[in-house]
Amino acid sequence: MSAEAPVVHLVDDDPSVLRALRRLLAAAGHASETYRSAEEFLARPLPEAPGCVVVDLGLPGADGLELQDRLAGRGTAPPVIFLTGRGDLATGVRAMKGGAVDFLTKPVEPGALIGAIAVALARDADARRSRDAEADVARRLALLTPREREVLDLVVEGRLNKQIAAELGIAEKTIKVHRARVMRKLDARGLAELVRLMMGAG
Amino acid sequence: MVSGRRLDSPAPRPGPGRRPRGIAPTRRRLLLGLGGLAAVAAAVSVAAPRARASGAPSRRFLLIYSAHSTLAANMEASRGVAAVLDRGLGADYEIYAEYRDDQRFPGAGADGAFAGELARKYRGERFDAVLAFGAWALRYAAGNRDTIGPATPVVFGGVGPEDLAALDPPPGIHGVAAEYSVPGTLALARALQPGADRVVVLSGSGEFDRSWEGRARASLAGVTDIPVTYVSGLTMEGFAEVAAGLDDRAILIILTIYRDAAGARFTPANAAEIIAARSAAPAYGVYDTYIGRGVVGGEVQRFRDVGAAMAEQALRLVRGEPAPRLAPTPSRPVVDWRALRRFGLAEAALPPGTMLEFYDPPFWDRYRTQVLVAGAIILAQSLTIAGLVLQDRRRRAAERETASHRAELAHMSRVAQLGELSGAMAHELNQPLTAILANAEAGAQLVARGAGESPVDLAEIAEIFADIAEDDRRAAEMIVALRQLMAKGETEFEPLELNTVVADTLRLSRSELLVREVAVETMLARGELPVRANRIQLRQVLLNLMLNAADAMADLPAPRRVITIATRARADGWRELSVRDRGPGLAAEVAADPFRPFATTKTHGLGLGLSICQTIAEAHGGTLRFEDPGAGGGTGGGARAVLALPAP
Numbered sequence: 001m002s003a004e005a006p007v008v009h010l011v012d013d014d015p016s017v018l019r020a021l022r023r024l025l026a027a028a029g030h031a032s033e034t035y036r037s038a039e040e041f042l043a044r045p046l047p048e049a050p051g052c053v054v055v056d057l058g059l060p061g062a063d064g065l066e067l068q069d070r071l072a073g074r075g076t077a078p079p080v081i082f083l084t085g086r087g088d089l090a091t092g093v094r095a096m097k098g099g100a101v102d103f104l105t106k107p108v109e110p111g112a113l114i115g116a117i118a119v120a121l122a123r124d125a126d127a128r129r130s131r132d133a134e135a136d137v138a139r140r141l142a143l144l145t146p147r148e149r150e151v152l153d154l155v156v157e158g159r160l161n162k163q164i165a166a167e168l169g170i171a172e173k174t175i176k177v178h179r180a181r182v183m184r185k186l187d188a189r190g191l192a193e194l195v196r197l198m199m200g201a202g
Numbered sequence: 203m204v205s206g207r208r209l210d211s212p213a214p215r216p217g218p219g220r221r222p223r224g225i226a227p228t229r230r231r232l233l234l235g236l237g238g239l240a241a242v243a244a245a246v247s248v249a250a251p252r253a254r255a256s257g258a259p260s261r262r263f264l265l266i267y268s269a270h271s272t273l274a275a276n277m278e279a280s281r282g283v284a285a286v287l288d289r290g291l292g293a294d295y296e297i298y299a300e301y302r303d304d305q306r307f308p309g310a311g312a313d314g315a316f317a318g319e320l321a322r323k324y325r326g327e328r329f330d331a332v333l334a335f336g337a338w339a340l341r342y343a344a345g346n347r348d349t350i351g352p353a354t355p356v357v358f359g360g361v362g363p364e365d366l367a368a369l370d371p372p373p374g375i376h377g378v379a380a381e382y383s384v385p386g387t388l389a390l391a392r393a394l395q396p397g398a399d400r401v402v403v404l405s406g407s408g409e410f411d412r413s414w415e416g417r418a419r420a421s422l423a424g425v426t427d428i429p430v431t432y433v434s435g436l437t438m439e440g441f442a443e444v445a446a447g448l449d450d451r452a453i454l455i456i457l458t459i460y461r462d463a464a465g466a467r468f469t470p471a472n473a474a475e476i477i478a479a480r481s482a483a484p485a486y487g488v489y490d491t492y493i494g495r496g497v498v499g500g501e502v503q504r505f506r507d508v509g510a511a512m513a514e515q516a517l518r519l520v521r522g523e524p525a526p527r528l529a530p531t532p533s534r535p536v537v538d539w540r541a542l543r544r545f546g547l548a549e550a551a552l553p554p555g556t557m558l559e560f561y562d563p564p565f566w567d568r569y570r571t572q573v574l575v576a577g578a579i580i581l582a583q584s585l586t587i588a589g590l591v592l593q594d595r596r597r598r599a600a601e602r603e604t605a606s607h608r609a610e611l612a613h614m615s616r617v618a619q620l621g622e623l624s625g626a627m628a629h630e631l632n633q634p635l636t637a638i639l640a641n642a643e644a645g646a647q648l649v650a651r652g653a654g655e656s657p658v659d660l661a662e663i664a665e666i667f668a669d670i671a672e673d674d675r676r677a678a679e680m681i682v683a684l685r686q687l688m689a690k691g692e693t694e695f696e697p698l699e700l701n702t703v704v705a706d707t708l709r710l711s712r713s714e715l716l717v718r719e720v721a722v723e724t725m726l727a728r729g730e731l732p733v734r735a736n737r738i739q740l741r742q743v744l745l746n747l748m749l750n751a752a753d754a755m756a757d758l759p760a761p762r763r764v765i766t767i768a769t770r771a772r773a774d775g776w777r778e779l780s781v782r783d784r785g786p787g788l789a790a791e792v793a794a795d796p797f798r799p800f801a802t803t804k805t806h807g808l809g810l811g812l813s814i815c816q817t818i819a820e821a822h823g824g825t826l827r828f829e830d831p832g833a834g835g836g837t838g839g840g841a842r843a844v845l846a847l848p849a850p
Binding site: 014015016017019020021023024026027028036083085105106107108109110111113 | 630632633634635636637638639640641643644645647648651662666669672673676717718756
């Protein structure tokens with residue numbers, strides 16, 4: 001988990017709404033950035049810090065759904081919470097299918113918004129954690145020699161040392177050595193953890 | 203029946219229900235001396251001209267009356283004749299009438315003179331039928347058939363049974379029987395006096411009187427269940443005393459008294475009058491002539507009915523239809539309304555078909571026709587007046603309706619527009635509401651936290667309150683706009699000064715403009731610009747235009763955000779108010795119709811605001827247009843909204 005404090009990105013064309021929401025989040029202990037349009041938000045590189053986006057659905061220019069789409073296209077998108085003046089079901093469904101954390105109707109209950117932001121930040125943290133874990137596994141796998149990688153793949157497939165030895169045409173004793181090295185390099189304590197790591201690395 | 207007294211003298215009593223009275227027989231056996239003139243004369247005068255139009259009338263009737271022409275009975279009979287002939291022949295007949303007046307001029311000499319006169323007068327004339335009224339007339343017609351034409355049918359009426367028996371009319375002479383019904387009179391009495399316990403029948407000492415008593419005894423035998431007492435052989439005073447000694451449970455029937463026990467002579471009607479006046483019991487009679495002289499009524503023959511029956515006979519004969527030698531004359535119950543009242547007898551108890559005589563009707567009944575005519579005239583006048591008033595009202599109402607329709611239409615279109623805009627409206631309201639709620643929550647948390655360790659940031663709190671107030675104002679403005687949009691009916695217009703409205707609106711929007719970091723410069727016309735407008739709506743328009751201008755410049759650096767508000771009087775007298783921004787100018791698609799709802803590059807607010815503005819401008823008889831002072835859409839030359847209002 002990153003040490004950086006999460007940031008809530010507020011996108012709304014109404015400055016007074018932005019000001020008020022920013023204040024509300026500050027009171028709840030959240031740092032926030034405000035943007036007057038989707039374009040303004042998208043113009044910047046994706047924030048490094050963890051966080052989420054609270055966007056008004058009916059923005060001038062690119063609207064909230066478009067922002068969501070474009071973020072998704074960039075890969076590691078922060079979770080999105082929608083605010084709308086007109087809560088219509090079709091838009092809500094589309095937003096939720098696009099991975100939105102929540103779809104809140106203005107005037108939004110502060111508690112509901114804070115709650116949704118908490119969920120969004122947790123989801124972001126989760127995503128970041130799993131991204132970090134994947135990166136760690138990949139980094140460690142890179143330490144393996146080709147032979148060690150071969151052994152690992154077969155171990156994960158569930159083969160016994162004897163079978164691996166036969167397949168690779170090397171001594172079972174040598175397999176055991178490779179296997180111990182893999183375990184050490186991947187920091188895995190047993191077969192089960194090894195399998196889990198490998199499945200996460202997909 | 204009558205002796206020694208001529209009955210031509212008694213004129214019928216004046217009264218609304220006048221009816222014929224008084225027969226004028228000079229001889230005792232002469233029952234009815236009929237003769238009538240007036241109605242016949244009228245019939246002739248009416249019938250003749252009508253008939254002449256198509257040549258000579260096809261039917262001619264000679265009416266010969268025994269009595270004189272002004273005798274009411276004759277007149278009644280004549281009416282009966284005329285009524286039937288009118289009905290049967292239309293106008294196509296002629297009546298000739300002759301009156302012997304045998305009571306006032308009796309004697310063979312007068313008979314001969316009259317006969318000679320008729321012969322001379324009608325020599326060569328042909329009649330289709332001769333109607334003989336009374337015994338003398340019958341005797342004449344029967345004895346002078348050669349004169350009147352041997353084949354000419356003769357119909358007589360008003361001849362009593364005794365005269366008839368004496369005359370024994372030869373074949374070819376037809377007539378109407380004079381019949382008198384004692385049982386019918388009793389039935390009428392019983393109907394009127396259902397509680398009667400006895401019947402007293404009076405008759406005089408004369409020969410004819412006694413014959414009447416005999417007929418009554420014969421016809422009443424076994425007819426009634428209450429005892430019948432026949433009183434006769436008394437003097438008039440005696441009869442009167444008997445009548446006075448009765449009570450109202452008795453039925454008194456007066457037959458005829460030509461002569462009393464003392465030998466005094468009376469006419470039956472006179473005798474009946476004397477007795478009825480003294481009688482304590484309701485008195486009834488058998489002659490039409492009694493009615494109106496104090497008796498309650500009786501089943502009698504009407505002279506008019508006799509005339510009608512004679513005419514019916516004559517018509518049958520003229521047409522060659524079979525006719526009885528002696529046709530019955532219908533008798534009917536006739537009642538004197540005054541006597542009915544005197545004895546408190548119920549009108550409702552009268553048998554159907556009863557004739558009510560001497561009816562003294564209430565005002566309404568008596569003057570019904572006059573009242574109806576007068577009422578109709580007044581009604582017609584009133585209707586005319588009402589019609590005119592109504593017409594005027596309708597015209598005014600139509601005018602009002604047209605105006606109201608116009609307002610309604612405006613309202614409808616506004617409501618329709620509103621439906622379209624309600625989503626945007628909700629969003630407009632939700633923006634400030636969202637901000638208010640968030641601000642309030644933030645403020646509450648700041649204060650709550652401040653109660654703990656660190657001191658409350660009062661500057662922050664003040665800012666929050668200011669923002670809340672501002673957002674609240676925005677929301678209120680939207681509601682005002684909403685209400686105005688939905689407001690039905692006339693808008694209140696008042697004389698306003700345009701520059702003052704600008705100043706007022708600027709004061710109201712100062713904080714908003716400050717927040718938006720927008721500067722306002724004004725180029726107001728010198729002097730006053732009076733307009734006739736709704737103050738709130740005019741402010742609404744200006745505010746919307748200013749906010750729109752500020753929005754258009756939101757992306758500019760603060761120093762370049764300038765709104766220019768100008769007012770001027772045009773050469774044509776119209777007043778112009780313009781709001782210009784320094785923004786990018788109208789995008790091309792918006793310039794085409796900036797007022798179309800949602801015709802905006804922004805999602806919120808703008809489109810709605812301008813729609814309202816345009817509606818308001820039109821309601822004021824003015825216009826709102828957008829100009830691109832730059833070379834074209836989106837060139838950065840800014841946009842200008844121009845509100846033009848007519849001079850007041």
